Amino acid sequence: MYDIAKKINVKVDWRVSIATFILIFIFQIFFALNGLFLISGFSFCLYPIIALGFTERNNWSELGIRKPENMTSLLISILLSGVVVILSYIIFSIFIGNTSSNYFYVVSLKDIELFGINNTPKLGIMLLSGAIFCTMPALTEEIYFRGFMQKHLENRFGFKIGNFIQGLCFGLIHIAYCWLIVYDINVIWGMVPSITIVGMxxxxxxxxxxxxxxxxxxxxxxxxxxxxxxxxxxIPEMI
Structure with a gap:
């Protein structure tokens, strides 16, 4: 894709990152509203394909595919994101409850329906769900949002604005993930701000x-x- 863009004189910059996000967002919303769960899952492959495809191979390190520095920041980021997740759960539980407007309820409903959970979840189901949920999104989304998109946005707008825009886009794409499970416009108001902060x-x-x-x-x-x-x-409350 990088070679094609080069041949047609398209500069791969922040505009390409925004354009590719808009396309992904449209596809994901379409899949969600039409209940195309499996296709939506496979579409996670688009993230690394776009990020790596629109970057010259010799420059993949610019996407952040390199040895980390200042690992103290890792501990801080884990702590901060954990606090945001827990506070979000508490706030949603108090003000929204277990409804389709609650992101935590929606992702729980996804596992109940996907794995046919109707009583205490079996260990095998929990391990499979945990392995998928804790690895696939992180591996595919990070190379696109924090690698490809953030790099180009930072180059144009600086770190603060670029980080906010990519975080917001990260929050917005989760609308499609939720609507794939159950459509509720009200899930946006609590979920998008909290996931935007985590993305930042x-x-x-x-x-x-x-x-x-x-x-x-x-x-x-x-x-x-x-x-x-x-x-x-x-899940124990729901079953």
């Missing part, structure tokens, strides 16, 4: 360490906290 934390640690690997670890840790909340509190 991932962007911060990527900037501090000059690598996407700490962002991947932080993302996995945040998802693990959500997973624990799902299987220790929400």
């Amino acid at each position: 934390i991932y962007g911060w640690v990527r900037n501090e360490t000059n690598s996407i690997f700490p962002a991947i670890i932080t993302h996995s840790a945040a998802n693990f906290i959500i997973f624990i909340i799902m299987y220790s509190i929400i």
Whole structure:
């Protein structure tokens, strides 16, 4: 894709990152509203394909595919993202409850329907769900949002604005993820701000360490906290 863009004189910059996000967002919303769960899952592959495809191979290190620096930032980012996740769960529980407007409820409902959970979840199901939920999104989304998108946005707008824009885009794409499970317009108001903040934390640690690997670890840790909340509190209440 990089060679094609070069041949047709398209400069791969922040505009390409925004354009590719808009396309992904449209596709994901379409899949969600039409209940195309499996296709939506496979579309996670688009993130690394776009990020790596629109970057010259010799420059992949610019995406953050390199050895991290300042690993103290990793611990801080894990702590901060964990606090945001837990506070979000508490706030949503108090003001929204277990409804389709609650992001934590929606992702729990996804596992109940996907794995046919109708009583105490089996260990095998929990391990499979946890392995997927804590690895696949982190690996695929980070290379695109914190690698490809953040790099180009930072080059144009600087770190603060660029980090906010990529964090907001990260929050917005989760609308499609939720609507794939159950359509509720009200899920936007609580979910998007909280996930935007978490996405900015991932962007911060990527900037501090000059690598996407700490962002991947932080993302996995945040998802693990959500997973624990799902299987220790929400799912038992739902079944």
